[in-house]
Structures are given as C-alpha cells and as structure tokens.
Amino acid sequence: MxxxxxxxxxxxxxxxxxxxxxxxxxxxxxxxxxxxxxxxxxxxxxxxxxxxxxxxxxxxxxxxxxxxxxxxxxxxxxxxxxYASDAIISTAAAQKAGITSDMPLTERMARLRGMTLAISSRGSGIDKLWRYLIGLGGLDPDKDVTLTVVKLDQMYPALISGQIDGFNTTAPSNNRAVEEGRAIWVARPSQGEVPGLENxxxxxxxxxxxxxxxxxxxxxxxxxxxxxxxxxxxxxxxxxxxxxxxxxxxxxxxxxxxxxxxxxxxxxxxxxxxxxxxxxxxxxxxxxxxxxxxxxxxxxxxxxxxxxx
Missing domain, CATH: 3.40.190.10 (Periplasmic binding protein-like II)
Known part of the structure; x- marks a missing residue:
C-alpha cells in the first residue's frame, strides 16, 4: 500500500x-x-x-x-x-562566560547573559526552548540575551563564523559542532536534564x-x-x-x-x-x-x- x-x-x-x-x-x-x-x-x-x-x-x-x-x-x-532539541554555545563564548558542561543547569543559563542566540523564527519551538531555558537562569530573554532569526541550515556556519554564540536544534548539526570541539553542550533536554521537560x-x-x-x-x-x-x-x-x-x-x-x-x-x-x-x-x-x-x-x-x- x-x-x-x-x-x-x-x-x-x-x-x-x-x-x-x-x-x-x-x-x-x-x-x-x-x-x-x-x-x-x-x-x-x-x-x-x-x-x-x-x-x-x-x-x-x-x-x-x-x-x-x-x-x-x-x-x-x-x-x-x-524534547530532542539540545542547546550548544561556541567554545569561545563558553570560555568568555566561564561556562562548563558540568555546572548546574541554572548556573549555565545565568551565564548566557549578553549572548546572541539563534532561533528559526519568532514563536518557533527553538524560540520557546531558549526562552524557557533562559528563564531557568533567572534572565529575561527579551532583555538579557539577543534572540536572532537564522535559517536552520545556516546555524552551524553562523556559529563557526562567530555571528552567533549558540543555537538549539535537533541533531546532528549540534552534535557535529561538539564533536569537532567548536562548541559545548549548554542544555540537553534530550538527556532528561531540564526540569519540566523530562519524558x-x-x-x-x-x-x-x-x-x-x-x-x-x-x-x-x-x-x-x-x-x-x-x-x-x-x-x-x-x-x-x-x-x-x-x-x-x-x-x-x-x-x-x-x-x-x-x-x-x-x-x-x-x-x-x-x-x-x-x-x-x-x-x-x-x-x-x-x-x-x-x-x-x-x-x-x-x-x-x-x-x-
């Protein structure tokens, strides 16, 4: 059939x-x-x-x-x-902010202040997830970070070129950036680490x-x-x-x-x-x-x- x-x-x-x-x-x-x-x-x-x-x-x-x-x-x-959309930030951004993947999630989110983070569109799932994560760190997503629209297939190149500090999306572009040492995981809903998004x-x-x-x-x-x-x-x-x-x-x-x-x-x-x-x-x-x-x-x-x- x-x-x-x-x-x-x-x-x-x-x-x-x-x-x-x-x-x-x-x-x-x-x-x-x-x-x-x-x-x-x-x-x-x-x-x-x-x-x-x-x-x-x-x-x-x-x-x-x-x-x-x-x-x-x-x-x-x-x-x-x-929720299989995991967030990464560039190694340069992580080093500047003092972020490591073994920090408590709320501390990682609090240290995103001032960063430029990619979303696919206003109101998209990627936008919502960033806003949710940023809120866990006590930040205001409309004031403390810059959420900028980038096409999905351009997020990885934008991260590599330094146009953005991070993005969240489904695999494999985020996995690729981490495997290459260009980025670190900053939030992993897929692994059940985000409160309210488990299972x-x-x-x-x-x-x-x-x-x-x-x-x-x-x-x-x-x-x-x-x-x-x-x-x-x-x-x-x-x-x-x-x-x-x-x-x-x-x-x-x-x-x-x-x-x-x-x-x-x-x-x-x-x-x-x-x-x-x-x-x-x-x-x-x-x-x-x-x-x-x-x-x-x-x-x-x-x-x-x-x-x-």
Whole structure:
C-alpha cells in the first residue's frame, strides 16, 4: 500500500521513523512510504489537513494548537519521548562566560547573559526552548540575551563564523559542532536534564480522524514498523545509524551519524506510549507562552488504540 507521509524535514526529530524506513520494516508490513518534505512543521500540518498527505510527522504541540483552532488531527504513534532539541554555545563564548558542561543547569543559563542566540523564527519551538531555558537562569530573554532569526541550515556556519554564540536544534548539526570541539553542550533536554521537560512527548505521527477510521490497518502497520525501528536503535545503534546514513544522510560523515544515533537512542519512544500525563505536560508548557489551549482535551488530540491492539 502506497502512503505519503509529510515531514517538516529529514531530521533526527523523526529518528525511529527514518530508521524503520531505512531498515525496510515498513515494507515488511506491506507499506510503501514516500516522505514528502514540507520544509517546516506548519507546512506538514497544512498538507495533512488539506489531504495532500495521508500521515504527517509533527511536534505534539502542533496537533494541540490545531485542535484549539477546531482543526482535527489525532496523534496515533509517538516518535520521540524526550524534547530532542539540545542547546550548544561556541567554545569561545563558553570560555568568555566561564561556562562548563558540568555546572548546574541554572548556573549555565545565568551565564548566557549578553549572548546572541539563534532561533528559526519568532514563536518557533527553538524560540520557546531558549526562552524557557533562559528563564531557568533567572534572565529575561527579551532583555538579557539577543534572540536572532537564522535559517536552520545556516546555524552551524553562523556559529563557526562567530555571528552567533549558540543555537538549539535537533541533531546532528549540534552534535557535529561538539564533536569537532567548536562548541559545548549548554542544555540537553534530550538527556532528561531540564526540569519540566523530562519524558516529554516531542514528535508524533498524526492523521485526520476520518482517515484513521477508514484505514485502521495503516496506523497498526506503522506502529509495528516504528516498534521495530525503536528496538533496533536501542539494541544496535551503530547498525541503525549506518542504515540511516546510507538512505538519508549520504552527504554527512557516516561516523557522525552513527555517533549521533547512539547519543539520541534514549529519546525514541520504546515502548510507545501516548498518555494523558504526556498530553498535560505539553499543554502546561504551551500555556507558559500564552497559547490558549487550556480547553483542548486529551481525546481531541490523541488516539492510542493501535499501541495496545
């Protein structure tokens, strides 16, 4: 069965999805997946709502926001169960501020004062995460640092050239900068070190409720493939990374991809869960930024029946 899956980009935010595809696990389930790169989560969401893709990969917050606007999508499978966007600053900026990775997180954040930090757009997930982290250090993100818009694919070059002091994003560009000694980790939500973001339901697969009702075998088979992908990542990250690099990251150093899969292995949802606790955690995080999502219900956004069938 042919299936179009919209994604915001070919990134590690979809790690188990990419590994399952590269390993042939969806083919084993009788699914022929084509990824449609929508170049952004908002575009992937629009494609799913408009019917140009069958399934979409999104951050959970996008589905909650859509529901608040009476646009119905249901998350039916988790991808990443940690907030998999890690923050780095350049080694030069770290040395100037006296920051080391073994300092308490709140002290690291307090020492970001005066730095220029990249965001992809105002109100984006990257913007929100910086604001949240900076607040943990007792700083005002609008006064004590400069949040400047930089395209995602330009963040690494901007850091290397000294145009910015840091950025947060999904792997592997942040891992690359650290491995090269050009940057240090300053906050690692993916490793569960950020209060309030532990075990955070980050990315999911979603679809319109009517599509899921009409095609119940599709989510079941996708979940089966994702479970196999997550197990491979957890049990043999080197193999998973090699497969993923060959299919999706041919222009990226193979060892970097493997090392990054090993680094991010604990972020994949295994076993897969879509709980009310995870939903409420997303809502609480969004409320901090003024999103009017307090009236959105768990049942409006999540259908986890295929995780237990």
């Amino acid at each position: 042919k299936l179009n899956v919209g994604v915001g980009g070919i990134t590690f935010a979809y790690l188990p999805l990419l590994v399952a595809k590269a390993a042939g696990f969806f083919e084993e389930e009788g699914l022929d997946l084509t990824f449609v790169n929508a170049n952004g989560g908002a575009n992937a969401l629009a494609a799913a709502l408009g019917g140009s893709v069958d399934i979409c990969g999104l951050v959970m917050s996008d589905i909650i926001l859509a529901s608040a606007k009476k646009q119905k999508l249901h998350a039916f499978a988790p991808l990443m169960s940690q 955070f339901l980050y990315t999911v697969l979603g679809a319109k409720p009517e599509y899921l009702a009409a095609n119940p075998d599709v989510p079941r088979k996708l979940v089966n493939g994702l479970v196999k992908g997550a197990k491979l990542i957890r049990s043999d990250a080197a193999k998973a990374g090699a497969l993923m690099q060959k299919e999706f990251f041919a222009q990226t150093d193979g060892q970097l991809v493997i090392d990054t899969v090993k680094d991010q292995a604990t972020t994949v949802a295994s076993p897969p869960t879509l709980s009310e606790v995870q939903f409420k955690q997303n809502v609480e995080f969004m409320l901090k930024f003024g999103h009017e999502v307090d009236k959105v219900a768990f049942s409006d956004t999540i259908n986890g029946k295929w995780l237990t069938s």
